[in-house]
Amino acid sequence: xxxxxFLRMEGITKKYGGTTAxxxxxxxxxxxxxxxxxxxxxxxKSTLMNILSGAIEPDLxxxxxxxxxxTIRSPHHANSLGIRAVHQEFxxxxxxxxxxxxxxxxxxxxxxxxxVIDWPKAYEKARGILAELGFAGIDExxxxxxxxxxxxxxxxxxxxxxxxxxxxxxxxxxxxxxxEELSLLFALIRRLKAEKTLILYISHRxxxxxxxxxxxxxxxxxxxxxxxxxxxIDQNDLIRMMVGRSFEEIYPKRTTKIGKEVLTIHNxxxxxxxxxxxxxxxxxxxxxxxxxxxxxRTAIARSIFGADPPTxxxxxxxxxxxxxxxxxxxxxxxxxxxxxxxxxxxxVLTGTICDNVSLASYPRMSNGIFLxxxxxxxxxxxxxxxxxxxxxxxxxxxxxxxGGNQQKVILAKWLLCNTKxxxxxxxTRGVDIGAxxxxxxxxxxxxxxxxxxxxxxxxxxxxLGMSDRILVMCEGRLVGDISRDKASEERxxxxxxxxxxxxxxxxIALSGITMEGKA
Amino acid sequence: xxxxxxxxxxTRWMFKIRSSDIIFIVTFAILFLVSSLLLxxxxxxxxxxxxxxxxxxxxxxSIGMLIVILAGGVDLSVGCTVALCGIMATGLQKxxxxxxxxxxxxxxxxxxxxxxxxxxxxxxxxxxxxxLASMGVIRGATYVFSEVPQSPVDPLFRSLLGGGFxxxxxxxxxxxxxxxxxxxxxxxxxxxxxxxxxIGGNKEAVRLAGINVKGHLILAYMLCGFFASAAGIIxxxxxxxxxxxxxxxxxxxxxxxxxxxxxxMTGGSGGAVGTFFGVLALGFIDNLxxxxxxxxxxxxxxxxxxxxxxxVSRRKS
Numbered sequence: 001x002x003x004x005x006f007l008r009m010e011g012i013t014k015k016y017g018g019t020t021a022x023x024x025x026x027x028x029x030x031x032x033x034x035x036x037x038x039x040x041x042x043x044x045k046s047t048l049m050n051i052l053s054g055a056i057e058p059d060l061x062x063x064x065x066x067x068x069x070x071t072i073r074s075p076h077h078a079n080s081l082g083i084r085a086v087h088q089e090f091x092x093x094x095x096x097x098x099x100x101x102x103x104x105x106x107x108x109x110x111x112x113x114x115x116v117i118d119w120p121k122a123y124e125k126a127r128g129i130l131a132e133l134g135f136a137g138i139d140e141x142x143x144x145x146x147x148x149x150x151x152x153x154x155x156x157x158x159x160x161x162x163x164x165x166x167x168x169x170x171x172x173x174x175x176x177x178x179x180e181e182l183s184l185l186f187a188l189i190r191r192l193k194a195e196k197t198l199i200l201y202i203s204h205r206x207x208x209x210x211x212x213x214x215x216x217x218x219x220x221x222x223x224x225x226x227x228x229x230x231x232x233i234d235q236n237d238l239i240r241m242m243v244g245r246s247f248e249e250i251y252p253k254r255t256t257k258i259g260k261e262v263l264t265i266h267n268x269x270x271x272x273x274x275x276x277x278x279x280x281x282x283x284x285x286x287x288x289x290x291x292x293x294x295x296x297r298t299a300i301a302r303s304i305f306g307a308d309p310p311t312x313x314x315x316x317x318x319x320x321x322x323x324x325x326x327x328x329x330x331x332x333x334x335x336x337x338x339x340x341x342x343x344x345x346x347x348v349l350t351g352t353i354c355d356n357v358s359l360a361s362y363p364r365m366s367n368g369i370f371l372x373x374x375x376x377x378x379x380x381x382x383x384x385x386x387x388x389x390x391x392x393x394x395x396x397x398x399x400x401x402x403g404g405n406q407q408k409v410i411l412a413k414w415l416l417c418n419t420k421x422x423x424x425x426x427x428t429r430g431v432d433i434g435a436x437x438x439x440x441x442x443x444x445x446x447x448x449x450x451x452x453x454x455x456x457x458x459x460x461x462x463x464l465g466m467s468d469r470i471l472v473m474c475e476g477r478l479v480g481d482i483s484r485d486k487a488s489e490e491r492x493x494x495x496x497x498x499x500x501x502x503x504x505x506x507x508i509a510l511s512g513i514t515m516e517g518k519a
Numbered sequence: 520x521x522x523x524x525x526x527x528x529x530t531r532w533m534f535k536i537r538s539s540d541i542i543f544i545v546t547f548a549i550l551f552l553v554s555s556l557l558l559x560x561x562x563x564x565x566x567x568x569x570x571x572x573x574x575x576x577x578x579x580x581s582i583g584m585l586i587v588i589l590a591g592g593v594d595l596s597v598g599c600t601v602a603l604c605g606i607m608a609t610g611l612q613k614x615x616x617x618x619x620x621x622x623x624x625x626x627x628x629x630x631x632x633x634x635x636x637x638x639x640x641x642x643x644x645x646x647x648x649x650x651l652a653s654m655g656v657i658r659g660a661t662y663v664f665s666e667v668p669q670s671p672v673d674p675l676f677r678s679l680l681g682g683g684f685x686x687x688x689x690x691x692x693x694x695x696x697x698x699x700x701x702x703x704x705x706x707x708x709x710x711x712x713x714x715x716x717x718i719g720g721n722k723e724a725v726r727l728a729g730i731n732v733k734g735h736l737i738l739a740y741m742l743c744g745f746f747a748s749a750a751g752i753i754x755x756x757x758x759x760x761x762x763x764x765x766x767x768x769x770x771x772x773x774x775x776x777x778x779x780x781x782x783x784m785t786g787g788s789g790g791a792v793g794t795f796f797g798v799l800a801l802g803f804i805d806n807l808x809x810x811x812x813x814x815x816x817x818x819x820x821x822x823x824x825x826x827x828x829x830x831v832s833r834r835k836s
Contacts, residue, residue, distance in 0.1 A: 307727055331729030345727055348720035350787030355717060360728040362710045369709045413728065 006031045006198055007052075007167060012061035014047055021047045022058070023222045029215070031166065031196045034189060036209040036230075038202075039219035039242055040433050045202050048219070049169050052200075053085040054078035065167075084160040085169035090152055092159075094145035099126035101144055102159045129158050133188055150177045150293065157185070161192075168192065169200045174208055178293035179497075186212055205459070206235050218242055243433045250437050251465030254444050258468065259283030261319075262452040263335070263421045265304065268313035273299035274476035277313070281421060281452040286443065288467030289456045291496055295473040297456045298340055301423045304454075305337040306330045317421065331360050334420035338410050338427055346410045347398050354380050354394040356409050361417045383412040387442060404435025411442060422446060423454045428462065440466060460489055474498040540781075542832050547800060554807050561810060564687060571692035572681070574802035576601070576754045577772045578695045578795075582702045583632075583746030584773040585794045589706065590739040591719035591786025592639060592646035596631065597747040598769035599657035602762070604628050605751030606661060609676070609761040610669040617673040621752055628748020629741050631657060636740030640733040654770075661763045669761045681757025691753050698746075703791035715739050719786025775822075776801055779829040800829075 005028035014022040022044045029035040037045050050056045052063065054072040062069055065081060072078050078085075092101045099122050100107070108125060110118040126140040135154050144152060153173065160168060170189075174182050189199055189212055203209050209216060210230060218225040218241045225241050239250070263281040268274070274296035281287050291297045303310040309325035316322070317333045330337075339345045348356055357380045358365060365376040380394050387408045398409055407427060414422060424443070428436045443466065447453055457463050463470055470487050472480030472495040480495040555562035580597050587594045608624035615623075631653065638649045671677060683690035706712040714735045717725045726732045750769075755761035780797030782789025804825055808818045 345723035350720035
């Protein structure tokens with residue numbers, strides 16, 4: 001394989017102050033290969049890819065493309081060498097059209113001085129690129145802010161591919177894609193592979209890695225643990241290589257007795273989002289909720305919490321009907337919501353750990369309006385200690401924390417206000433496996449103390465590993481309520497794709513996920 | 520028993536100071552020293568008290584501005600509020616006892632803030648646009664109330680507030696310092712203060728924590744209106760006359776003071792102590808430029824550059 005290698009990174013080392021982000025990392029890959037890079041958050045995947053795409057310079061080490069050794073000076077330089085990266089954070093301008101975003105910096109012009117933009121030609125070109133990628137359905141004149149997140153991802157990829165790069169870096173491309181879109185993306189990757197493009201695929205989701213990659217390089221703590229052929233290893237071994245932990249240790253067993261009903265939902269509807277939802281949640285229970293993107297899972301969570309009030313139906317907590325559907329009332333009744341996007345609507349990034357943890361509990365820490373700081377610090381300290389949050393300084397700013405620790409700050413916030421019903425919407429998104437295990441452990445501790453947990457997730461292993469009972473959503477309707485012992489991955493996916501009747505949809509849905517746990 | 524390490528770091532105050540603060544303090548000290556050496560008239564009790572009286576107007580406005588900037592907004596109508604409330608507190612003395620006139624003027628300030636806050640919080644409009652519009656309305660209303668300058672009827676109005684002295688020490692700056700302490704306390708030690716600061720950081724997170732975002736935003740603008748009104752009353756008292764044309768550009772000085780003091784226009788960061796020093800710095804610069812007989816046009820250029828330098832030095836790398 002090495003003989004055919006097109007890209008060779010050798011002895012790459014990068015230090016930030018005292019910490020070593022990458023230590024003597026070597027990686028080689030050939031054209032026409034899909035090479036996955038896996039590892040926990042902080043293992044150095046992003047740093048390595050940022051070096052390759054010219055965003056940062058390595059302290060030591062060399063990079064060669066084909067036969068020539070190169071020094072990549074800037075992202076622009078990387079582009080001209082044929083290296084393009086699609087990052088998790090989009091680089092699109094929302095107010096501009098799809099075409100203008102795809103062709104940014106290279107819009108076709110007319111006239112002698114090349115000042116006047118040739119719009120018809122630009123649209124045609126953009127349409128051509130989109131069609132070539134298999135996304136012919138999108139109007140290239142649509143402004144990007146009107147698109148869904150997954151459509152934006154498509155535009156982002158189209159932008160990267162507009163110049164036919166020889167090396168394409170995909171950094172967590174699946175995070176925002178639905179299963180259908182993911183299968184389109186995979187089809188595209190296979191086509192690019194056939195056209196001799198080298199694809200570096202970074203992902204948290206090991207199922208995807210197994211489906212699409214030829215070889216896998218595992219990073220841990222800034223070092224390469226190994227590079228393996230995809231078919232010579234199974235998922236459990238891979239996880240062990242990444243974290244030194246097995247699958248069983250990730251989802252620890254619970255022996256909690258399930259108690260009385262704490263949350264009862266009757267005929268809950270919100271126009272345009274979901275309708276006639278009925279279910280109940282018990283004390284000491286983890287109720288999983290699975291559904292594809294757009295199935296209404298998040299909308300239900302937000303409705304129960306009062307963030308986007310329901311249009312009809314009732315919500316009961318401990319047998320008492322909630323009259324006002326506002327977050328304020330929900331918090332007072334003991335419902336809490338950990339939202340999907342913690343930076344957008346979970347954290348006050350300009351604030352400290354203390355500010356954030358206190359946010360929902362100010363009435364408890366004050367006599368009317370004056371803050372009792374001794375009490376505040378005592379309460380916050382208790383929770384921070386209970387959650388084993390690592391930089392244990394309550395005056396540290398949350399923007400300096402890792403994703404896992406930020407999530408713990410949010411959990412601490414809700415633990416502090418004596419929650420009875422905890423709604424978790426994708427609680428482990430963008431969190432490394434180490435922190436994931438800690439969050440699962442926390443959920444178990446909470447459940448043991450009698451809290452009812454509604455766990456919304458699009459990660460099948462998480463739903464199956466954590467839940468006592470599983471709700472399945474499809475197109476705004478609740479299509480399944482299955483107990484853990486009767487649930488199987490196939491059954492859940494069938495329901496979620498709404499394919500008891502349509503056989504095609506099942507194939508689409510299944511193509512995105514390989515059979516977890518059987519590996 | 521396991522021993523637990525304390526989570527609250529007992530940092531001494533001196534370790535909380537950032538390098539940008541040090542630059543600020545050192546620059547300030549050098550400026551102070553050099554001016555004292557070059558000008559005999561600078562470091563005199565008379566001049567210092569003079570400066571302290573001059574900064575009171577901007578000092579009061581800046582407290583309010585700090586609160587709305589912390590909440591992620593801005594208030595451009597404060598300069599006009601200064602004019603309207605100053606002229607009302609002065610003019611109304613002909614019809615009612617002075618304390619009532621002052622109370623009416625303060626109430627008007629609160630009302631202006633309420634209207635600004637209502638449009639911004641309830642109707643979700645941009646603070647810049649809303650307060651730009653109210654700026655025009657208030658200026659117009661000021662001329663409707665009185666086209667000509669008003670002189671206070673009550674001699675006490677002059678001698679107690681802007682013109683009052685305890686010994687040689689002017690009263691108004693003392694009141695201002697008390698209000699800065701109250702603002703610090705409000706922002707750091709009360710629930711509404713913390714809520715307003717958090718709103719500037721992430722409005723949605725605060726809403727989802729069950730806190731009333733709209734109410735707190737309206738409160739922030741009401742406080743801003745209140746402080747602008749107080750500034751107007753004290754200014755009229757100090758000058759002994761209230762002009763309907765006063766206050767143009769005051770909003771910019773207040774924004775500058777907040778930003779020089781470490782405030783950030785996107786909200787969530789900044790504080791009363793920093794703003795106080797921002798006000799002080801601007802006051803000294805004004806005074807020095809006057810003492811060195813710099814023409815007023817050049818003064819504006821110098822001030823603009825100083826604001827830029829201050830902000831650049833606070834820039835995060």
